[in-house]
Amino acid sequence: MIDRELYLPESWTKDPERCRAARVPERIGFRTKPELARVMLERALDAGVPASWVTADEVYGGNPALRRWLEGRGVWHVLAVKCTELLAVDGPMGPVRQSAEQLAAPAAAGMTRWLPWWPGGPRPRCWPPWAWPPPRSRSGWASLG
Secondary structure, X not given: OOOOOOOOOHHHHOOHHHHHHOOOOOOOOOOOHXXXXXXXXXXXXXXXXXXXXXXXXXXXXXXXXXXXXXXXXXXXXXXXXXXXOEEEEEEOXXXXXXXXXXXXXXXXXXXXXXXXXXXXXXXXXXXXXXXXXXXXXXXXXXXXX
């Protein structure tokens, strides 16, 4: 572990008495998990921690600000997104927004396989063994899971 941040639900940060009882410093306010991830990533990158890429689930992938920040920093990333997430791509008439599901459909046909969550895991899940960089993104990758 190289960093940590305390995630407090908004119900906690709206209750100063509860925070005082738990000795949460007054300066701590509500921040989403993607916001906390950016804070930690920024500290690590600014400190020179070598990181070639970042990967995360759809809680983080569904946050456009985090995706833009990673792209702005030039950090390669693989972030899961919901099937309904609208992504910008180059179309024949210029930029368009399409859902991840629409973008994945041509590549996904016949390319899925069932794998356990981990070797010997109890629940198999259908994982498409592909990902691709959307044309309007330097480093963001889209994948359906």
